Amino acid sequence: MDRWDGGDMKELAEWVIRDLFSKNPDTWQYTWAIYLAGMALAAVICLGFVAVFAGPVTWVERRTAGRIMSRIGPNRVGPQGVLQWLADGIKNLLKEDLIPDDADKPLFRLAPYLVFSGMFGTFVVLPFGANLIAADLDIGVLYLMAVTTLVVVGLLTAGWASNSKWALYGGIRSAAQLVSYEVPIAFALLVVVISTGSLSTQAIIKAQGGWPWQWFVAKNPFTFIAFFLLLTSAMAEGNRIPFDLPEAESELVAGYNTEYSGMRFLFFLFEEWANLWIMGAITTLCFLGGWQIPGVSPEKISASSGWTFVGWQLLSFAIFAAKVSWIVFIVIQARWTLPRLRVDQLMSTCWKYLVPMTLVCIAGVLFMDLYIVQGGITDKIIRWIMTLLGAAVIVLFFLRARYNYKMDKDKYPGLRNEKMWYPPYRMP
Amino acid sequence: MKVPLLSAMVFWAFAILAMASAVFVAFSRNIVHAAFALLGCFFGVAGLYLFLSADFVGIIQVMVYVGGVLILFLFAVMLTGKIRNPEKSNPSRAIPGGLVTMLVTLGLFGYLAFTTPWQVLPTVPTGPTTSQIGDALLGPYILPFEVASVLLLAALLGGVLLAGGVRGRSRLTGNEQDEAPRDSGGNT
Numbered sequence: 001m002d003r004w005d006g007g008d009m010k011e012l013a014e015w016v017i018r019d020l021f022s023k024n025p026d027t028w029q030y031t032w033a034i035y036l037a038g039m040a041l042a043a044v045i046c047l048g049f050v051a052v053f054a055g056p057v058t059w060v061e062r063r064t065a066g067r068i069m070s071r072i073g074p075n076r077v078g079p080q081g082v083l084q085w086l087a088d089g090i091k092n093l094l095k096e097d098l099i100p101d102d103a104d105k106p107l108f109r110l111a112p113y114l115v116f117s118g119m120f121g122t123f124v125v126l127p128f129g130a131n132l133i134a135a136d137l138d139i140g141v142l143y144l145m146a147v148t149t150l151v152v153v154g155l156l157t158a159g160w161a162s163n164s165k166w167a168l169y170g171g172i173r174s175a176a177q178l179v180s181y182e183v184p185i186a187f188a189l190l191v192v193v194i195s196t197g198s199l200s201t202q203a204i205i206k207a208q209g210g211w212p213w214q215w216f217v218a219k220n221p222f223t224f225i226a227f228f229l230l231l232t233s234a235m236a237e238g239n240r241i242p243f244d245l246p247e248a249e250s251e252l253v254a255g256y257n258t259e260y261s262g263m264r265f266l267f268f269l270f271e272e273w274a275n276l277w278i279m280g281a282i283t284t285l286c287f288l289g290g291w292q293i294p295g296v297s298p299e300k301i302s303a304s305s306g307w308t309f310v311g312w313q314l315l316s317f318a319i320f321a322a323k324v325s326w327i328v329f330i331v332i333q334a335r336w337t338l339p340r341l342r343v344d345q346l347m348s349t350c351w352k353y354l355v356p357m358t359l360v361c362i363a364g365v366l367f368m369d370l371y372i373v374q375g376g377i378t379d380k381i382i383r384w385i386m387t388l389l390g391a392a393v394i395v396l397f398f399l400r401a402r403y404n405y406k407m408d409k410d411k412y413p414g415l416r417n418e419k420m421w422y423p424p425y426r427m428p
Numbered sequence: 429m430k431v432p433l434l435s436a437m438v439f440w441a442f443a444i445l446a447m448a449s450a451v452f453v454a455f456s457r458n459i460v461h462a463a464f465a466l467l468g469c470f471f472g473v474a475g476l477y478l479f480l481s482a483d484f485v486g487i488i489q490v491m492v493y494v495g496g497v498l499i500l501f502l503f504a505v506m507l508t509g510k511i512r513n514p515e516k517s518n519p520s521r522a523i524p525g526g527l528v529t530m531l532v533t534l535g536l537f538g539y540l541a542f543t544t545p546w547q548v549l550p551t552v553p554t555g556p557t558t559s560q561i562g563d564a565l566l567g568p569y570i571l572p573f574e575v576a577s578v579l580l581l582a583a584l585l586g587g588v589l590l591a592g593g594v595r596g597r598s599r600l601t602g603n604e605q606d607e608a609p610r611d612s613g614g615n616t
Contacts, residue, residue, distance in 0.1 A: 032434030107464060138556040142487045149495030153467060156502050160460065172506065175499055182495065199558060 009134050013038035042134040046123040054273040055085035061273075061332050068336040070408060095262035100163060103259065107161035111154050112260070112267035118150030119271040119278065125201050126281045129291050129317035130301045133202060140201040141189050144282065145182065148237070151271070152178045155256050158268070162259035170255025173245050173343065180350045181236040181243075187358035188230035191223060191365050192216055192286040205290030206298050217287040218386035220372070222364030227287040229358050234282060235331055236350070238275040242338040245346055276331060280324035288323050291316035330397075439479055446472025463501045470494050484558045 013034045017023050023031075059074065059082060066073025075081040099108055124147075125140040127133040137143050152175050159171015193199055195216055196207040208215050217227045236243035247255030257268045284290055292298075293316055301312040341349065372379050413419055449468030456462040470493040477486035565573050 029433075032437075035434060104460070107461070110464075137483070139483050139487050139558060142484070142491070146487045146490040146495065149491065149499075152499055153464075153494065153502070156499065156506070157464065160502075160506050168506070172503070175503065179495070179499055 009038045009042045010035070042124075046134060047120070049128075050120065050123065050270075050274045050277070053277050054270050055089065056082065057273050057276055057328065058088065058269075059084045060329075061335075064329075064332050065336045068333070070412060089266065092262055092266040097262045097264065098259075100259050102163045104161040104163065107157050108259075109264075111158035111161060112264045114154030114157060115151050115271050116154075116267050118148055118152075118154055119274050121147035121150065122278050126278065127201055127205065127285060127291060127320070129313045129320060130293075130298060132313060132317060136200055136202045139199050141193060141199045141204070144201075145186055145189070148178075149182075158260070159256040162256070164259050166253045166258045167256050170247055170252050170258065173252075174239060174247075174256060177239075177243065177245060177346060178237060180347060181233045181354075184229060184233040184350060184354035184358045185237060187355065187362060188226045188233065189282075189286065191226040191358070191361050194362065194365050194369065195219060195223065201285055201290075205285050205292060208289045208292060210289060210292040210294035210296065212289075212390065213383040213387040214292075215287060215289040218383050218390060220365065220368045220382050221386065222361040222368065223287065224386050224389065226358065226361040226365075227283065229354055229361065230286065231279075231283050231327070231331075233350075233354055234279040235334065236346075238279050238331075239272060240331060241335040242341050243346060244340060245343055250340075276328045277324060279331060280327035281320075283327055284320060284323040288327075290323075291320035293319060333401075435479075438475070442472045442475035442479060444472075445469075446476065460502075460505055463498070463505050466498055466501065467494060470498065482557060484561055 016038075017028060017031060017034050021028070021034075062084070063073045063075075063081065073081070074084040077083040077087045099105055122144055124134045125137050125143050127136075155174040155178070156171045159167045159169070159174070162168070192204055196204045198204065198207070212218060216223050218224065239247065245255075247257065252258070257265055260268060293301075293312065296312065301309070301316070304312055372382070446469050449465045449472060452465040453462045453469060456465060470489065474486045474489040474493075477483075477489055
């Protein structure tokens with residue numbers, strides 16, 4: 001019985017057929033059953049992961065929001081309120097499923113599924129670790145772009161089927177926004193694809209290295225900018241503040257999900273929070289080196305066996321998850337820091353700033369790839385400068401956050417006549 | 429030639445999805461439902477492309493038709509008034525012309541289907557196609573590729589001219605640009 005060195009679920013299924021059943025996968029009559037089982041297994045694992053991520057992240061988001069707004073946030077269910085998401089879930093499950101009388105009922109019922117499957121479909125190509133991926137498609141990045149269009153259709157459906165003007169406005173806005181912001185996302189991903197020479201997500205990660213100066217974000221100034229452009233556009237694609245016009249509560253009640261209640265409503269929220277992981281995972285795999293372990297090459301991981309192999313997989317997953325969580329946390333903080341854009345500002349941000357900037361990035365990356373030798377002295381110098389720049393951005397971020405917390409601590413007693421909790425991890 | 433069970437299942441699932449949605453599009457009394465049924469049709473066709481090992485074409489089918497064309501359809505349909513009235517949205521005009529078109533198309537396809545010497549090719553293993561398509565587009569087919577892009581550019585300019593005609597005129601006459609509300613949500 002030889003070792004499983006496969007990349008994805010298909011290879012795992014073939015390994016099972018070859019080694020556990022000692023059959024040839026091309027000729028065995030029950031191959032299809034093993035394939036189906038593999039697909040179902042991958043789907044169940046991904047679904048479980050999404051649920052376990054999207055739930056607690058709502059709690060993280062609400063506590064962060066509370067801290068930023070100098071209030072407490074949910075802290076009653078479980079220690080520090082960590083079980084709040086379970087309580088919310090149970091509450092929404094038990095709620096009555098209301099469908100407006102004048103709604104287009106089949107479409108109204110269909111919309112949450114479309115939105116959810118558009119979101120969940122991306123998990124097929126999102127890697128979790130060195131060999132942990134449902135299917136390493138050769139057209140991975142294109143697939144990501146294609147499958148998320150289902151979300152747009154779903155939001156439009158929800159908006160129209162609700163038969164409410166708020167919902168319709170929300171749906172149409174979200175469609176306009178998502179279709180527009182797909183363009184800068186596609187261009188920013190093109191920067192990565194040019195640097196890699198492949199559309200497969202695992203190939204993109206393997207083209208980078210474990211150390212920060214081997215990541216695409218530090219490759220040259222243009223990829224550095226493209227990283228921020230991708231993150232911004234991804235926030236817009238995920239309907240996050242400052243780009244959450246489709247559900248702007250001050251104008252549209254709740255946008256496309258105004259008429260939804262109970263579990264169907266929860267599906268929209270679920271999609272929104274699961275999107276945080278997708279957003280973080282795409283930026284991480286494209287620019288931040290993905291699951292690469294510093295100092296350990298992917299070949300070494302594949303060549304290891306037994307428990308070492310499992311250990312590398314877990315370590316790579318931990319690294320990937322840590323990077324993604326970092327991005328998610330930044331996105332959450334941005335949501336509670338920045339004001340919402342107007343509709344015309346939203347569109348001009350996309351078409352007048354993001355799209356031209358990404359186009360410049362593409363031209364710049366092409367130029368750099370043509371004239372700068374990979375691994376040469378110029379390349380090394382550029383990478384080091386970019387790494388230092390990135391480190392400077394992170395240091396600035398921390399200093400800024402610390403400054404705000406200190407300001408809070410000094411001013412709060414004067415306003416409320418009580419002490420502000422400080423340092424920030426000390427939550428009431 | 430014996431087709432593996434899983435392949436047959438996948439093929440029939442996609443074929444039935446595409447055909448059933450297409451039938452629904454044609455016969456639905458509600459034009460919005462028809463537009464949504466188009467979604468199933470596009471996915472079915474994309475699935476058939478994938479089934480034929482044309483992964484790139486399949487994904488582009490989803491991106492262009494679902495992400496672009498279908499969304500535009502939905503926009504247009506949803507912004508139209510009295511859309512729930514089938515008399516207005518699906519008027520039955522030109523039935524004789526439609527019948528002639530149908531019969532001619534049916535005859536042509538039927539003729540093709542029964543006279544073409546179909547060959548059964550050995551199964552091609554699924555492999556990367558993207559780089560070959562890229563090489564072909566920038567190699568032997570560079571001229572058609574560029575001509576198609578010129579066509580798209582012309583369409584783009586025409587769209588800009590139609591949407592922004594008033595502003596363009598005021599610039600020509602040297603007047604100050606009018607502050608009329610602009611269409612800010614438009615997608616080209």
